[in-house]
Amino acid sequence: MVCVYSLSHFDATIPPSSFLGSSVSFPTTHVVSNHKFSILSMTIKRSPKRLKYTAPRFTKEDGLVYIEADPSGSDTWKLEPVVNLLKEGAVGVIPTDTLYAIACDLRCQSAIERLRRIKNIEPSKPLSILCHSFRDIDKFTTGFPRGDGQGHANLFKVVKHYLPGPYTFILMASKELPKQCIRVGTSSAKYASRKNVGVRMPDDAICQAILKEMDSPLICTSIKSLKEDEWMIDPVMIADTYGPEGLDFVVDGGVRVADPSTVVDMTKIPPRVLREGKGPILPWMVLEDDQKADVDKDLIPAAI
Numbered sequence: 001m002v003c004v005y006s007l008s009h010f011d012a013t014i015p016p017s018s019f020l021g022s023s024v025s026f027p028t029t030h031v032v033s034n035h036k037f038s039i040l041s042m043t044i045k046r047s048p049k050r051l052k053y054t055a056p057r058f059t060k061e062d063g064l065v066y067i068e069a070d071p072s073g074s075d076t077w078k079l080e081p082v083v084n085l086l087k088e089g090a091v092g093v094i095p096t097d098t099l100y101a102i103a104c105d106l107r108c109q110s111a112i113e114r115l116r117r118i119k120n121i122e123p124s125k126p127l128s129i130l131c132h133s134f135r136d137i138d139k140f141t142t143g144f145p146r147g148d149g150q151g152h153a154n155l156f157k158v159v160k161h162y163l164p165g166p167y168t169f170i171l172m173a174s175k176e177l178p179k180q181c182i183r184v185g186t187s188s189a190k191y192a193s194r195k196n197v198g199v200r201m202p203d204d205a206i207c208q209a210i211l212k213e214m215d216s217p218l219i220c221t222s223i224k225s226l227k228e229d230e231w232m233i234d235p236v237m238i239a240d241t242y243g244p245e246g247l248d249f250v251v252d253g254g255v256r257v258a259d260p261s262t263v264v265d266m267t268k269i270p271p272r273v274l275r276e277g278k279g280p281i282l283p284w285m286v287l288e289d290d291q292k293a294d295v296d297k298d299l300i301p302a303a304i
Contacts, residue, residue, distance in 0.1 A: 065092070065249035066239060073205025082249055083213040091115050091246065093223065093238055094210060095253030096130070096202035098166050098261045098278050099231055100238055101220040101304045102247070103130060106140070112180040112219055118245045119221050127181050128168055128198035128304065130218040132211035134160065137199055140217060141171040144266060155266065158284060164203035166278035168261045168304070173197045181219055196267060200304065206253045222260065222304045231258040261304060 065085060069078050082092065089111045091104045102119060104111035106129060116123065131137050137144075144156040159169070173181070173195045181197055200220070202208065211218065223232045225241070232238050235252040243250070262279035265272045273287045281287055 064239070064243050064247060066252065067249070068252040069206050071095070071204075071206065071253045073209055076206070076209040079206070079210055079213075079251065082251055083210060085249055086210070086214060086218070090248035091118060092249035092251070093235065093242070093247060094207055094218075094251045095204055095235075095256065096200065096207050096220075096304050097164070097204040098202070098259060099233065099256055099304045100223050100235060101130070102223055102242070103218040103220040105214070106178065106181065106216045106219050109178065109180055112178070114246060115219060115221065118242060118247065119223075121221060126197060127219050127221055128200055129177075129181065130207065130211060130220050131199060131201050132208065132214070132217070133201075134163075136217045137171070137201070139174065140177045141174055141197060141199060144169070144171065145269065153284065155271065155284065158282075162279070162282070163201040164208070165201070166203070166259075166261045168198040168200050168263045170196050170198050170263065170265045170267060170274070172267055198263065200261065204253070206251060210251075220304060231260065233258050 065081055067078050067082065069075055082094070085092065086103070086105050089105065089108045091102065091111050091114050093100050094103050095101075102115055104115050106112075112127075115121075115127075121127070129136075129140060131140075144159050146154045146156045177195075177197060223238055223242070224230060225232055232241065233256040235250055235255075239247070239250040259278040260275070262273060262277040262281065263275040264285055265274050270284060270286050273281055273285050276287065
């Protein structure tokens with residue numbers, strides 16, 4: 001079953017698509033109104049809880065796209081509207097191998113500003129980037145330590161065996177990374193010259209399918225309840241909570257487990273674990289005690 005409520009961003013009839021190597025034809029499209037974005041709900045089977053989103057209850061002045069995709073990545077053709085919206089400056093929710101993330105195009109300054117506003121993130125709080133490959137990491141950061149012949153290990157050879165995976169690695173940002181993605185506006189002398197960014201390469205079929213079609217990484221942040229300091233893992237609840245805050249789309253990949261990524265500071269030798277999460281602590285990582293880790297909380301990006 002495919003229900004498409006098409007607005008100004010999409011034609012009233014959607015031709016066959018070959019997105020990600022799959023061909024598919026859509027049935028008749030119903031025009032709801034002339035809003036900026038559309039409501040798009042795609043699914044094969046719906047649970048009773050999600051039936052309410054088959055109707056255009058999300059219709060609002062900005063609109064919202066809601067897509068249900070198989071976590072296995074078997075129906076990634078559904079993600080074409082999401083990729084198009086991201087390239088046009090949209091801000092929305094996508095699944096990763098840990099939690100859901102609010103994401104936008106790294107190159108779009110206005111989208112980054114909207115993302116910070118939706119999540120109420122201060123300009124001094126660094127964000128994370130979602131990368132498709134090591135090529136992206138090498139372009140937007142100075143990369144992983146590769147050894148210097150003076151006893152320092154080549155950590156890149158180790159790290160590449162664990163990515164894609166549930167880790168956020170903090171690396172020094174390169175000049176290619178927009179300043180809106182790193183720490184800006186801080187008055188603290190301790191961090192005045194620091195330009196770090198959290199890097200993620202999720203092992204998730206839906207997320208990787210989106211990243212593959214993008215021309216650059218996505219900026220992202222984690223999602224917590226507006227009233228309680230708890231991870232939000234149900235995309236339906238996320239849409240209900242943050243849709244009114246200005247989201248443009250939500251990709252539903254199923255309910256996740258409240259287990260964030262393990263955050264590792266790679267700017268230190270040996271690398272320090274700033275937050276223990278889903279990714280196992282490896283022998284070459286140092287787990288700081290709680291008291292010491294508290295000092296570095298300001299270093300932890302809005303990691304998923």
